[in-house]
Amino acid sequence: MSVTIKDVAAQANVAPSTVSRVISDSPLISEKTKRKVQKVMDEMGYHLNYNAQMLATQSTKTIGIIMKNSTSEFMHSSFFPEVIRGISALCSRYDFSISLTTGESEEEIFADTVKMVRGKRVDGMIVLYSKKDDKVVPYLIESGIPFVVIGKPLIQSSKIMFVDNDNVQAAKEATDFLLNLGHKKIAFIGEDDQFEVSEARLNGFIQAVKAQGLAVSEGYIKNIQFDPHHGKQVITELMGLAEPPTALVVSDDLNALIVLTALSEKNIKVPDDMSMIVFNNSVISKVANPPLTTVDTQIFQLGYESANCLIELVKDPQMFRKSVIIPTVIVERNSCSAL
Amino acid sequence: MSVTIKDVAAQANVAPSTVSRVISDSPLISEKTKRKVQKVMDEMGYHLNYNAQMLATQSTKTIGIIMKNSTSEFMHSSFFPEVIRGISALCSRYDFSISLTTGESEEEIFADTVKMVRGKRVDGMIVLYSKKDDKVVPYLIESGIPFVVIGKPLIQSSKIMFVDNDNVQAAKEATDFLLNLGHKKIAFIGEDDQFEVSEARLNGFIQAVKAQGLAVSEGYIKNIQFDPHHGKQVITELMGLAEPPTALVVSDDLNALIVLTALSEKNIKVPDDMSMIVFNNSVISKVANPPLTTVDTQIFQLGYESANCLIELVKDPQMFRKSVIIPTVIVERNSCSAL
DNA sequence: TTGTAAGCGTTATCAA
DNA sequence: TTGATAACGCTTACAA
Numbered sequence: 001m002s003v004t005i006k007d008v009a010a011q012a013n014v015a016p017s018t019v020s021r022v023i024s025d026s027p028l029i030s031e032k033t034k035r036k037v038q039k040v041m042d043e044m045g046y047h048l049n050y051n052a053q054m055l056a057t058q059s060t061k062t063i064g065i066i067m068k069n070s071t072s073e074f075m076h077s078s079f080f081p082e083v084i085r086g087i088s089a090l091c092s093r094y095d096f097s098i099s100l101t102t103g104e105s106e107e108e109i110f111a112d113t114v115k116m117v118r119g120k121r122v123d124g125m126i127v128l129y130s131k132k133d134d135k136v137v138p139y140l141i142e143s144g145i146p147f148v149v150i151g152k153p154l155i156q157s158s159k160i161m162f163v164d165n166d167n168v169q170a171a172k173e174a175t176d177f178l179l180n181l182g183h184k185k186i187a188f189i190g191e192d193d194q195f196e197v198s199e200a201r202l203n204g205f206i207q208a209v210k211a212q213g214l215a216v217s218e219g220y221i222k223n224i225q226f227d228p229h230h231g232k233q234v235i236t237e238l239m240g241l242a243e244p245p246t247a248l249v250v251s252d253d254l255n256a257l258i259v260l261t262a263l264s265e266k267n268i269k270v271p272d273d274m275s276m277i278v279f280n281n282s283v284i285s286k287v288a289n290p291p292l293t294t295v296d297t298q299i300f301q302l303g304y305e306s307a308n309c310l311i312e313l314v315k316d317p318q319m320f321r322k323s324v325i326i327p328t329v330i331v332e333r334n335s336c337s338a339l
Numbered sequence: 340m341s342v343t344i345k346d347v348a349a350q351a352n353v354a355p356s357t358v359s360r361v362i363s364d365s366p367l368i369s370e371k372t373k374r375k376v377q378k379v380m381d382e383m384g385y386h387l388n389y390n391a392q393m394l395a396t397q398s399t400k401t402i403g404i405i406m407k408n409s410t411s412e413f414m415h416s417s418f419f420p421e422v423i424r425g426i427s428a429l430c431s432r433y434d435f436s437i438s439l440t441t442g443e444s445e446e447e448i449f450a451d452t453v454k455m456v457r458g459k460r461v462d463g464m465i466v467l468y469s470k471k472d473d474k475v476v477p478y479l480i481e482s483g484i485p486f487v488v489i490g491k492p493l494i495q496s497s498k499i500m501f502v503d504n505d506n507v508q509a510a511k512e513a514t515d516f517l518l519n520l521g522h523k524k525i526a527f528i529g530e531d532d533q534f535e536v537s538e539a540r541l542n543g544f545i546q547a548v549k550a551q552g553l554a555v556s557e558g559y560i561k562n563i564q565f566d567p568h569h570g571k572q573v574i575t576e577l578m579g580l581a582e583p584p585t586a587l588v589v590s591d592d593l594n595a596l597i598v599l600t601a602l603s604e605k606n607i608k609v610p611d612d613m614s615m616i617v618f619n620n621s622v623i624s625k626v627a628n629p630p631l632t633t634v635d636t637q638i639f640q641l642g643y644e645s646a647n648c649l650i651e652l653v654k655d656p657q658m659f660r661k662s663v664i665i666p667t668v669i670v671e672r673n674s675c676s677a678l
Numbered sequence: 679t680t681g682t683a684a685g686c687g688t689t690a691t692c693a694a
Numbered sequence: 695t696t697g698a699t700a701a702c703g704c705t706t707a708c709a710a
Contacts, residue, residue, distance in 0.1 A: 051704090
């Protein structure tokens with residue numbers, strides 16, 4: 001058994017509560033006893049037992065992270081590591097811990113969430129996605145636990161705190177970027193449209209081309225499910241069109257890599273024969289061949305701000321449910337050329 | 340305040356200890372009262388408070404994960420997400436939770452570790468790396484907490500439980516693969532040699548070429564620190580040699596992407612003018628252009644087994660410190676050709 | 679400024 | 695098979 005607050009108290013000839021006060025750096029304590037107790041703590045090698053503290057204070061100082069269904073390729077895109085980095089950075093500052101859901105399937109993840117919340121393991125939760133027919137968010141609302149979602153909630157978004165990019169705006173800007181380069185035939189390649197972000201980006205794309213008085217051809221709107229074969233097929237379809245596109249908006253950088261490979265196999269050169277702008281600005285876009293022009297969604301900031309909001313909310317559960325929009329910025333590299 | 344064991348006990352007309360027994364599904368309880376209590380728990384919407392349980396049982400059922408210094412590009416290689424997937428999969432089965440260190444720097448990560456261990460937040464730890472001059476592992480040994488490291492420990496490896504690939508063997512096989520294709524001029528591109536894995540792979544490489552009676556030229560051994568510019572420079576150096584290599588062993592897939600781009604800019608075609616075999620078999624190698632032949636280190640298994648070992652160790656701290664080697668397998672794609 | 683003592687929600691020991 | 699009751703290690707009124 002390790003040294004407890006009582007041991008320290010006995011050794012220092014004070015009451016346990018006094019020791020507790022020096023631990024929490026309470027102002028109601030004299031400098032002198034504070035120093036005395038601190039000395040004894042050091043000598044005895046005392047360390048706070050967080051579980052006991054949690055039980056007594058009814059607060060865990062840990063936030064739970066609800067993963068996207070991890071069987072998807074989600075984990076491999078740069079989103080997960082980077083958002084974790086952002087969340088970590090803030091948690092580290094406020095001395096919060098991070099706890100992850102471990103389930104693979106949606107069902108398991110939901111069960112994990114319930115355990116965390118009802119089992120009082122966390123003070124708040126961050127949901128790493130926003131998707132249709134999701135049970136998690138409604139559950140969190142009902143439970144009353146503080147939470148923030150990364151992405152735009154599909155229900156009751158006015159009552160939910162979220163942090164997101166303005167994805168329709170971002171997609172619009174990306175498309176405009178291509179438009180301004182003189183491209184008129186632009187295709188959009190999205191990902192799983194269960195998720196809100198895909199839909200938002202598609203909408204932005206459509207708005208941008210419509211704003212130019214151009215028609216949006218059905219054939220220009222595609223999806224790739226992180227699968228090279230599927231990617232090839234999509235490119236084949238696109239290039240088989242009567243009027244193949246001269247530029248591409250690709251909603252995810254892993255997909256962009258797939259597209260790049262598919263294009264190259266058809267001997268279509270980027271950016272000479274095809275321009276493309278992608279999302280996320282992960283390392284992948286930096287090291288791809290050619291390096292890709294990309295809209296930086298600032299994933300780290302997304303994580304950082306979500307944790308920031310959550311911790312505010314934990315401290316004041318009655319606070320106004322604000323939402324924060326992280327700006328995106330286009331970083332130009334070598335995958336786009338003027339027509 | 341939520342429903343406690345006492346509330347349930349009162350409502351069901353039994354003692355709290357009885358309720359506790361039905362929660363833990365104790366055999367010392369009659370079917371009848373078990374059912375009665377369960378009914379009341381359901382009706383009242385009771386849920387176990389894990390913090391209280393932790394305090395009472397002195398066990399947390401959570402494992403801590405010690406990250407590699409996250410400012411490095413480490414998080415972005417596929418290693419992190421995939422190893423987490425593996426650890427999660429096992430934790431989910433045994434109903435364990437995962438807690439992450441949040442620090443950025445080595446110092447912070449060390450501090451996080453101490454907090455987790457001394458603050459009794461975890462039952463055991465998994466160290467995601469093995470590196471020189473590391474303070475964490477010695478600390479863990481001293482603390483007596485169960486832990487396992489992923490990678491081969493550099494000190495006291497007989498006393499430490501670890502799970503790893505046989506990286507020298509794997510690198511040997513990778514090199515042999517190239518050798519068997521008729522290549523004689525093979526270069527090695529590693530990563531940060533602070534980490535044990537880099538060194539092991541380099542050793543395997545050297546052994547393999549020496550075994551063929553070939554000399555290992557200094558100039559054939561390079562390092563890339565996840566930086567495209569540096570990558571270009573390395574390739575320039577390599578190709579500027581009197582006898583430029585015809586094949587490459589690249590120790591990391593993100594680096595492989597950098598190499599691919601650098602090569603392409605010099606108009607060197609893979610696999611026609613240059614063969615390459617890389618490590619890890621992440622999605623990146625699958626979608627690269629061309630798809631890369633790679634030695635699959637089975638990162639998911641690495642994570643899964645490490646968690647498995649750790650949980651065994653937590654259950655029986657006296658157990659023999661075994662170590663497990665996860666086999667690697669070469670998966671052939673289109674980045675190697677015979678000479 | 680410090681001490682006393684009652685929680686926090688469980689589990690575990692001992693009796694019954 | 696069940697019930698009292700004392701831990702587990704900390705915090706926090708309230709009293710002194």
